Each structure stands twice: as structure tokens, then as C-alpha cells.
Amino acid sequence: MSKKAFLFPGQGSQYVGMAKDLxxxxxxxxxxxxxxxxxxxxxxxxxxxxxxxxxxxxxxYTQPAIFLHSIVLASIIRTISAGAAAGHSLGxxxxxxxxGAIQIHDAIKIxxxxxQAMQQAGIDNPGIMAAxxxxxxxxxxxxxNQASSKGIVQCANFNSPGQIVISGxxxxxxxxxxxxxxxxxxxxxxxxVSGAFxxxxxxxxxxxxxxxxxxxxxxxxxxxxxxxxNAKPVKSKDEIKNNLFEQVTSPVQWEKTIMNMIEDGxxxxxxLGPGNVLQGLLKRINPDVNCITIDKYSDVEKFI
Numbered sequence: 001m002s003k004k005a006f007l008f009p010g011q012g013s014q015y016v017g018m019a020k021d022l023x024x025x026x027x028x029x030x031x032x033x034x035x036x037x038x039x040x041x042x043x044x045x046x047x048x049x050x051x052x053x054x055x056x057x058x059x060x061y062t063q064p065a066i067f068l069h070s071i072v073l074a075s076i077i078r079t080i081s082a083g084a085a086a087g088h089s090l091g092x093x094x095x096x097x098x099x100g101a102i103q104i105h106d107a108i109k110i111x112x113x114x115x116q117a118m119q120q121a122g123i124d125n126p127g128i129m130a131a132x133x134x135x136x137x138x139x140x141x142x143x144x145n146q147a148s149s150k151g152i153v154q155c156a157n158f159n160s161p162g163q164i165v166i167s168g169x170x171x172x173x174x175x176x177x178x179x180x181x182x183x184x185x186x187x188x189x190x191x192x193v194s195g196a197f198x199x200x201x202x203x204x205x206x207x208x209x210x211x212x213x214x215x216x217x218x219x220x221x222x223x224x225x226x227x228x229x230n231a232k233p234v235k236s237k238d239e240i241k242n243n244l245f246e247q248v249t250s251p252v253q254w255e256k257t258i259m260n261m262i263e264d265g266x267x268x269x270x271x272l273g274p275g276n277v278l279q280g281l282l283k284r285i286n287p288d289v290n291c292i293t294i295d296k297y298s299d300v301e302k303f304i
Contacts, residue, residue: 005084005266006098007282007291008070008091010252011197013275014062016051019069021297022076023049029072032104036068039105040112044068059122059194063090063115064108070094070273071104073294077272079303084233084266086226086257088278089157089198090114092247098272099221101240106216113212114248117205119194124204127196129156129167130177134186140164140176143183147176156198157252160284165191167199198251205248213241231256233264258285270294 022029023045033045047055048065055061070087071094087095090111097107132140137158144153144166151172157165166176173196180188196202218241224233227243231253234240258281261269269291271278276293283291294300 002268003266004080004082004268005261006082007269007271007278008087008094009273009275009277010089010091011062013277014056014066015274016053016056018048018274019072020049022072025297026076028076032072036108039108059119060115064112067094067111071097073272074098077303080270084224088254089252092228095225099223099225101221102218110212110216114209117208121202121204122195125201127169127201128173129165129191129193130173131189131191132164132180132185134162143176143179147172147179150175152200154199155251158255160255160281167196200249202248213245226257226261228252231260255285258282262286262289
């Protein structure tokens, strides 16, 4: 008997037109999306369905948009019962909602505040991120330590074997990029982002988030959610809250998360949300494990 788990994508997987066909084909999807617009007091669905792309790319809209798309899918697919979940960065909030650890309306408010705070942090403390392919984690960590004489820089995402994202100040990241190139990296590429996510430059976000997390209602999760900060399964509401707080400036341990889930017997994964980034990472981590992406209504229909 296979053990099923849900995976939820993070920032970067958004596209204009996302969730529009869900809205048009499912009464429940429509209700959830319209309620989200009401709760936030913005016409988020209009930006999701119609763009423009530069607006959808603004972190304060991107984050609630991806969260909403993911959660609508998790809500309308009832024939797959997951035994665990994980989400990449922002996706951790979707995973927690799917596990009953927080209600949708609370979570989307937190996600919007998180997005706004991250966007502001990117303006106040400009920073960048870069993808590094073809070096071992220890090598990249050592390079970041060397480069930190030029400015803040650290590993932000351990995505899959040989694919790591670094984050920090402009000078720090540029220096680390140079060192990675000379150190034999196959690819070193600056990413189009609005700030240095998962680095100390996001410190101000933690201050804004703490109060929001403290006033929201969290519950013990119905099934384990593997946390970004330590790749471990968590069900306790206090631990969940603390992990979300720490996650802002800590690296996303995605490769370890997936490896731990597979080790715990999960062998059938469903990526719920826009795009198929996580399916690609999963194939690189372990090509023998099955992953199905569910994004459009046509994907949902197979499971109704």
C-alpha cells in the first residue's frame, strides 16, 4: 500500500491565469477564492487571472496568490488522503492548512503580511539571490564564509543534489558567485527576486511576523508536516509557529525534507499548486519515486 504525501510550491511558480479554470469549474473553488478577496480586502483573484505579470510578481501579491491556488486544490481534491505534507518556503503555509494546523482565512492574512514585509525588507535592505549548480553543500557553505568579508551571504535553499541557492547582500552574493565559478560550478546564475530571502537581511520580517503568528489560531496538525528549517516531521502547534518564525532567515532544507519523507515510507507525492518545480526537484533527489502535479482543473478531474 503506497503512502501519499502532498507537496506545495513556493514563490516563483506563479503565472497569469492561475486558478482561473478552477474558479470557473468548481463552485467550492469559486467560494474559497471570493472569500479570500474579501478577507484581504483586495481583488487578488483579478491579479491572478489577468495580471499584469509585473504586478503578480510583486511579493505581496505573489505569496497569497500561490497559497490560494494551492489551497483551493487541496480543498477540492477529496479522493486523495495524504499522510504527510511539506511546502517549499511559502508553501509550508499551504501544507499546514492541508494538515488542519491553521484555517485558510488566518493563513492567507499571515501570508499577505509576510509578503508585504518581505517586499519592504527588499527595499530597506537590498539584496539578491543566485542559483549554484554542480557544487557540494559543504563547498558552497565554505565559499559563503569566505565571501562574507564582502557582505552578508549564506545558503538559502538546499533544493536538490548539486542545486543550491545563495542569498544576501549584493556585494556578498557577487563575491560568492565569483568564487563558485572559479571553484568549478557548472552554473552560477543571479535570480530575479525582490530581496535576499532566507538570509539575515529579512530580519525585519521576523519582527512583523511574530505578532501576527502569536495572535493567529494554530492547532496541532492532523498529520505530520515536514518543516523547512530542520526537515523533520512536526505536529505540535507551538513548534509549528516557531518554525514559521525561524524559517524567514533560515535556509530551506528541501533535499533533506524529501529524503526524510521517502525514508519514512512516503512513495507517492502530489504537487498541488501552480507549475511543477517540485516534481523536477523530486526527480533529481530520487528518480524512483512517483510525483503527480495537480495545477489545472483538468488535473483535478482525474481525482474527483
